[in-house]
Amino acid sequence: MASALNSKIHAPGNCPGSKADARGGAGWRMDCDPEMHVKMCKKIAQLTKVIYALNTRQDETEAGMEALREAHQEELQQAVAETEARLLQAQGRVGEEEALRQRIQALESALELQKQLTQEALAQSASCRLETQERELRVEAEHAERVLTLSKEMLELKADYEKRLRHLSGHEAPRWDRLTKEGPEPKAEPGCGPEMREVLLEVERLRAENQQLSKDYARKAEELQATYERENEAVRQAMQQSVSEALWQWQEKETDLRKNFQAQEAALQAQVRKLEGDLEHRGRKISDLKKYAQKLKDRIQDLDVQLKEARQENSELKSTAKKLGEKLAIAKDKLMLQECHVTQKTGDMKTERVSENEVLRKENNLEACSLHPQQDQNFAKECPCTKGGTDTQTKKEACIETEYMKQKYEEDLRKIKHQTEEEKKHLKDQLMKRLEDLVKKHTVEIKSVRSSVEAERKRLQKEVEAQLEEVKKKSENEIKQLEEEKAALSVKLQNSLLEVLRLEEFIQQNKACPPRGDEKPQELDYQHCNILETQ
Template sequence: MASGAGKAAQPAGQGSTVNGTAAEFPSIEQDTELYDYHMHSKMCKKIAQLTKVIYSLNMKNEEQEATLQALSYAHHEELHRVLMESCHEGEGSVLRIRLLELQECLDEQQRVGAQAQADFECYRLQAEEREREAETELRKEFEEKLRAAEEALQDARVQMSVSQEESLRLCKELESMGQHVQALDAKCEEMQKAAQLEERQRREEQRRKEEEERRREEERRIEEREDTERVRALLDQLNALRQDRERAEEDKRRALKEESELWEHKLHDVNEEMENMRRKMEGEWREERRKWEEREEEEKKGMHSALRERVKRAEADVESHLEKLDESQRNTVKLQERIQNLEEELELHRKRVSEAEGVVKRAEDELVVAKERLLLQEDELQSRAEELLNRGGCEVCVCTEVDELRSQVSRLQSRNRELELQSSGRNNDHARQIRQHAEALSSLRSEMVRAQTEELRRIQKHADDERDKLQKEIQREREALQKEKDQFEKELSRVRREREEEREQQRR
């Protein structure tokens, strides 16, 4: 019988993403227990039936042996009695014919028995050959199915490793996204620095303008001092213009200051809002990643534990089936040994029958010799009868003696008919018993082959069901992983879209 061992599931690497928990199958254990109970009861019934058949065969063999011995003894005694009676009786020619007919009938029965023995031997060899071929074919088929199941399990493990690599790739993408977020933060800081630098440059420009104005004012004052007489007439107007200009400059400085303060406040608010948003997104991302990793770890642990449990149960089922197969093989070997013993006993019975037939043949040879003696005695009696007739005396005595001889011959004929009927009945019983024995052996072999075929078919069906369940479960896990991957990609695209929108807002 083919044998196979289950393989434990490989643990997934760190960071793998496998969604969905392995489904529990309590019905498998219930079916296994129910099957074990039914199989045990069926095996017990089969063993009881085989025991009864073997016991009946033994009883029939013993009865057949006792019957053969009794028939042989009765035949021998009858032949001896016939020989003893034939020594004193006449009419030997009729007895000779009857004995020749009995001899032909015995030869015919021997030929029929030899033909039945040859047919039984041929049938036994054909049955053994068919049994070996069926067992070899079933073993090859079971080994091929088991090899296919192991290859499917290996493919499932390869797919599991591919899914683990995919999860590692997704983790790397998450890390790259984190680095991208950090780069965006750095870019935001650079933009803040650029804005501060621009603000400093604007203040420097304003300070330079103020210095230039003061310098011009000093030059104008110098010119005024030099041209006091020349511009005295226009002094009032110049003072008024100066005051207007100063007020305008003051208003301008105040407006610039207010505008700069407003822009600084807005920039500060934008920076605070970006910082809060960044912190919030980082917190949400960390929380989501933590939840996702916890959920993934829990699902992975649940799936691995369930798969290990299922693999252990499958290994236990396979071991129990192998033990049952070994037990059935041992029972088959025992039954084959018992059948071999029965065949040896049958061969011994046949040898005994052949020995009995040899004894019968020797008795028939002795009967032939006795017939010849009877013929001689018949000739002597005829000669004596002729002498008595020639002498002409005691005719009445001779007639009575002849009548007695005739009555003895008739009794001998009736006895020969009875012996013929007994011999034919004995030969028919012997052939029928041999035929029944052969039928019992053939039915026993066919029952054994059928039981082994059903066991192999049931084991193959169980292995196919387990393989289909594993494939369906792997397909469901793959679909769940694909859904989670799509959801993650959608979330990633949403985050990128939000970042782009924030960037557009910052540019505006």
């Protein structure tokens, strides 16, 4: 680059003068001030390096921006893919929730069906108990009717017997009185013997008939009592069997219902625990998703800020490089103009010196013709001295001007460097301020998101606790209702057993106190009244 710049600077068409003058001026510059030329070349090389470094930095910044853009796009695509996957998982969770709801509905329908079956079993037990009671009442009514019928027959037989006995006693009373008055051994009258024998035979026959009727009545009463006992025993056994079967069926159904309710309660509790765990897991996932979304948002914002900063820095670097390029071009132009000016000045000085030398030579030639040869030698010595003084003055002026240009160029470089440092400091302050603002903003957003997530979690927890409490209360109410039904059925069963025991005691009392003689109809009437009262 320095050689190219030197070639541009020392081009033959850049300044006025002939080729010989240019070659002479260039040779004079190289011979007179090589140090200044080297310094100028070094400065130009340094400026070229600075421009190259700025261009390289700009390329690196563009490459970094492109890499950031690609990374940003990849992160966005990855975030979109993860969001889609989580949406699919959420949809799957929704499907699982729907399946759980259907399962809960199926369990509720099964519970309703079990309740219906329980009610049907209770209704069957009640109908069986009613049928047993109706059968008992019907048997007791039939027995009471038979007892009443036999009592009526016995009363009719007794009334007929008493009537005939009264008739016989009223018809034969005078004769019996007379016979008793006559003595224990009356004499047989020929006219009264056959009638008395007939009367006595009639009396004996009536007595035998009365005894036979009493025996028949006792036998029929015993047969009726045995029939009643057999029927009562059969009814009692049938009732006990039906009650025991109903009790066994009820106990079996109660056991099945208790097992089913326990299994359903355990399943519901397991489902509730599962739902609680699922809700907690989903709450954690939601919080994680929100945190991840917030992180992605923060990352996107950071990347956007970095991209904006990189673009801004790139634009600033471009503008700085452009300014430095313009300043470098101006400096190059100034250097070229100064070099042309110096070259022109040295050419003019050389031309003047040549013309002066020619004039001096002519004068010397003219004087040589008229003066002494010694004077020619002295004049020849003075001419090189004059020539040397003129060259020294020209070199001094060129050095002074070069030093002035060098100082000015260094001052310009210091100003540019100071300005660049000031701009960097200003940009750094702005960046720190923006970062602080972003940190504050992100902190506020994170706090708000955390508060909203905490509120949502508390709300979900309250809803779950309310649902659990409702399910628990419902289960407790159902268990209490079943226990009340069980207690009612137990009370009814005890009442039926007490009634059976009372009937057995009544039957045993009837067995222990059989009817005797003429008191049997009254006792049968009393028993009939007791049976009616019992009914």
